[in-house]
Amino acid sequence: xxxxxxxxxxxxxxxxxxxxxxxxxxxxxxxxxxxxxxxxxxxxxxxxxxxxxxxxxxxxxxxxxxxxxxxxxxxxxxxxxxxxxxxxxxxxxxxxxxxxxxxxxxxxxxxxxxxxxxxxxxxxxxxxxxxxxxxxxxxxxxxxxxxxxxxxxxxxxxxxxxxxxxxxxxxxxxxxxxxxx
Amino acid sequence: xxxxxxxxxxxxxxxxxxxxxxxxxxxxxxxxxxxxxxxxxxxxxxxxxxxxxxxxxxxxxxxxxxxxxxxxxxxxxxxxxxxxxxxxxxxxxxxxxxxxxxxxxxxxxxxxxxxxxxxxxxxxxxxxxxxxxxxxxxxxxxxxxxxxxxxxxxxxxxxxxxxxxxxxxxxxxxxxxxxxxxxxxxxxxxxxxxxxxxxxxxxxxxxxxxxxxxxxxxxxxxxxxxxxxxxxxxxxxxxxxxxxxxxxxxxxxxxxxxxxxxxxxxxxxxxxxxxxxxxxxxxxxxxxxxxxxxxxxxxxxxxxxxxxxxxxxxxxxxxxxxxxxxxxxxxxxxxxxxxxxxxxxxxxxxxxxxxxxxxxxxxxxxxxxxxxxxxxxxxxxxxxxxx
Numbered sequence: 001x002x003x004x005x006x007x008x009x010x011x012x013x014x015x016x017x018x019x020x021x022x023x024x025x026x027x028x029x030x031x032x033x034x035x036x037x038x039x040x041x042x043x044x045x046x047x048x049x050x051x052x053x054x055x056x057x058x059x060x061x062x063x064x065x066x067x068x069x070x071x072x073x074x075x076x077x078x079x080x081x082x083x084x085x086x087x088x089x090x091x092x093x094x095x096x097x098x099x100x101x102x103x104x105x106x107x108x109x110x111x112x113x114x115x116x117x118x119x120x121x122x123x124x125x126x127x128x129x130x131x132x133x134x135x136x137x138x139x140x141x142x143x144x145x146x147x148x149x150x151x152x153x154x155x156x157x158x159x160x161x162x163x164x165x166x167x168x169x170x171x172x173x174x175x176x177x178x179x180x181x
Numbered sequence: 182x183x184x185x186x187x188x189x190x191x192x193x194x195x196x197x198x199x200x201x202x203x204x205x206x207x208x209x210x211x212x213x214x215x216x217x218x219x220x221x222x223x224x225x226x227x228x229x230x231x232x233x234x235x236x237x238x239x240x241x242x243x244x245x246x247x248x249x250x251x252x253x254x255x256x257x258x259x260x261x262x263x264x265x266x267x268x269x270x271x272x273x274x275x276x277x278x279x280x281x282x283x284x285x286x287x288x289x290x291x292x293x294x295x296x297x298x299x300x301x302x303x304x305x306x307x308x309x310x311x312x313x314x315x316x317x318x319x320x321x322x323x324x325x326x327x328x329x330x331x332x333x334x335x336x337x338x339x340x341x342x343x344x345x346x347x348x349x350x351x352x353x354x355x356x357x358x359x360x361x362x363x364x365x366x367x368x369x370x371x372x373x374x375x376x377x378x379x380x381x382x383x384x385x386x387x388x389x390x391x392x393x394x395x396x397x398x399x400x401x402x403x404x405x406x407x408x409x410x411x412x413x414x415x416x417x418x419x420x421x422x423x424x425x426x427x428x429x430x431x432x433x434x435x436x437x438x439x440x441x442x443x444x445x446x447x448x449x450x451x452x453x454x455x456x457x458x459x460x461x462x463x464x465x466x467x468x469x470x471x472x473x474x475x476x477x478x479x480x481x482x483x484x485x486x487x488x489x490x491x492x493x494x495x496x497x498x499x500x501x502x503x504x505x506x507x508x509x510x511x512x513x514x515x516x517x518x519x520x521x522x523x524x525x526x527x528x529x530x531x532x533x534x535x536x537x538x539x540x541x542x543x544x545x546x547x548x549x550x551x552x553x554x555x556x557x558x559x560x561x562x563x564x565x566x567x568x
Binding site: 029036 | 185186187213298299300349351352355356357358359451452454455457458476538540542543
C-alpha cells in the first residue's frame with residue numbers, strides 16, 4: 001500500500017489532487033481511498049488531504065501518520081507546517097518551490113529524498129492561475145512510482161471538462177521539469 | 182464481478198436512493214450528511230428521479246413530511262446527523278409506532294456540547310429505543326447496499342417498520358473509494374414498488390396515530406416491541422437474498438478470526454475494518470484474539486452474539502458514546518445483559534474511544550486489548566485521555 005499525505009492551503013485543490021489520484025487508481029482496478037482532513041475548511045489556511053492506493057481492499061480508516069510520500073502544493077507551507085512529520089525513511093517529499101532539492105534539504109534539514117518543481121510558475125503560465133493541484137500531480141508521478149502518468153489523463157478530463165487541456169499541459173510540464181535528489 | 186467505480190460515499194449513497202426509486206425526499210442540510218442530500222436535490226432537479234424533493238425548514242419537519250408521505254403510501258427518504266436527529270427525535274418515535282417503512286441514513290456525528298461536527302455514535306445512541314430497525318455499516322459498499330436492503334426489509338408486510346442505516350460521518354461520508362454498482366434491473370427485481378397495507382386516502386378513511394387511553398397503550402406497546410423482535414427473520418431473509426444476488430452476504434453479528442479466540446474485541450461501524458488490522462498483528466504475535474462486529478443493533482441479536490463469543494474468557498467492548506453516570510457505553514451494557522445469565526461468563530472490559538472524531542489507529546486497538554488483559558476486574562475507561 002502506498003500512503004500519500006498532501007499539504008496545501010484551502011482553495012488550492014489538495015483534496016482534488018487526492019481524489020484524482022484515487023479515481024485514477026480505482027480506474028486501473030486497484031483499491032484506493034481519498035479524504036480530506038475532516039473539519040471546517042477555510043480558504044487560505046493550511047489543509048491536509050490523504051490518499052491510499054493498494055492492490056488489496058483498504059481497511060484502515062485513520063489519518064496517515066507515516067506517509068510514503070508527502071506532496072506540498074504551496075511553498076510557504078514548508079516553513080509553517082512540519083510537513084515531513086512521520087515520513088518514512090525511504091519515503092520522498094515532493095514540493096512546489098523555486099529552489100532546488102539540495103537547497104530545500106539544506107534549509108529545512110530533510111534527510112529523505114526531495115523532489116522539487118516550480119509549480120506556481122507553471123500553473124500561472126499554463127493555466128493562468130496559481131492553482132497547483134494538477135501541476136503537482138505531474139511532479140508526484142515523476143518523483144515516485146505510484147502509477148503510470150497516462151492513468152491520470154482520463155480523470156483530469158472528466159473533472160475539468162473544457163479547462164482540462166490546460167491542466168493536462170501543466171501536469172505534463174511539471175512531470176518534465178521535476179528534479180529529484 | 183461488476184466494475185468498481187471510484188466515488189465519494191455520500192454520492193454513492195444518493196445514487197442508491199435514486200436507484201431505489203423513492204417518491205419523497207425531505208431533509209434539512211447538516212454536516213456531515215450534506216453531500217447526500219445536495220446530490221439528491223440535483224438528481225431530482227435534473228429529472229433523473231421522479232420524486233418530490235421537499236426542502237423543509239428543520240429536521241422536525243423532515244421527519245414529519247416523511248411520516249405523512251409514507252402514511253399516504255409513498256416510499257420516503259430522509260437523512261440527517263447529530264443535532265438534526267435530536268431535533269427530529271419527537272417524530273422518530275411516532276414513525277415506528279405508526280409502522281411506517283421510512284429509510285433514514287444517519288451520518289453519525291457527536292452531539293453538542295461542546296459543539297463538534299466530528300464522528301462518533303452519540304447521536305444514534307440518544308434514540309436507541311425509538312423502535313426503528315438499526316444497522317451499522319463499515320464501508321461505502323455497505324452503505325450503498327443497505328439502501329436497497331433497508332427498504333426491502335422495512336416494506337415487507339411482515340415487518341412494516343422504519344429502517345435506520347448508521348454510517349460514520351466524514352470517515353465514510355467524505356471518502357472516495359471504490360463502489361460496485363448494481364444494474365437497475367437487479368435493483369428493481371430485489372425491490373419492487375412499495376405496496377402499502379394501509380394508507381391515508383380521502384376515499385378510504387382510516388385513522389393513524391390515534392389517542393390511546395391507559396386501557397390500550399400497554400397493549401399497543403407490546404405489539405410494537407414484538408414487531409421489532411419478530412422482524413429478525415425478515416432482516417435475515419433480505420440479507421440472504423441480497424447475498425445470493427450479489428455475493429455480498431451480511432449477518433447480524435459478524436466475526437473475524439474468532440476461531441479459538443480467548444479474547445474477543447467488539448466493535449460497531451467503520452472502525453471495525455481498522456480493528457481487523459490489530460487482530461492480524463496480534464494473531465501474528467501468537468495472541469488468541471478475534472473480532473466480533475455488531476451490525477444489527479435493533480433488534481439486538483442476543484443469540485448470535487452469545488454464539489460468537491462462546492469460547493472467550495475476555496470480551497473487550499469499544500463504545501463510541503458515553504452513558505453519563507451509568508455503566509460506561511451503551512454497547513457494553515447490552516453485551517453485559519446478553520451474557521449475564523451464562524453459566525461461564527467472560528470478563529467484560531469497556532473502552533469508550535474514537536469520540537468526536539478522535540482517530541483510532543490499529544495500534545490503539547492493540548493497546549486497548551493489552552490494557553484489558555493486564556488490568557484485572559471489570560471496568561470502563563475513556564481511552565487515550567490526555568491528563
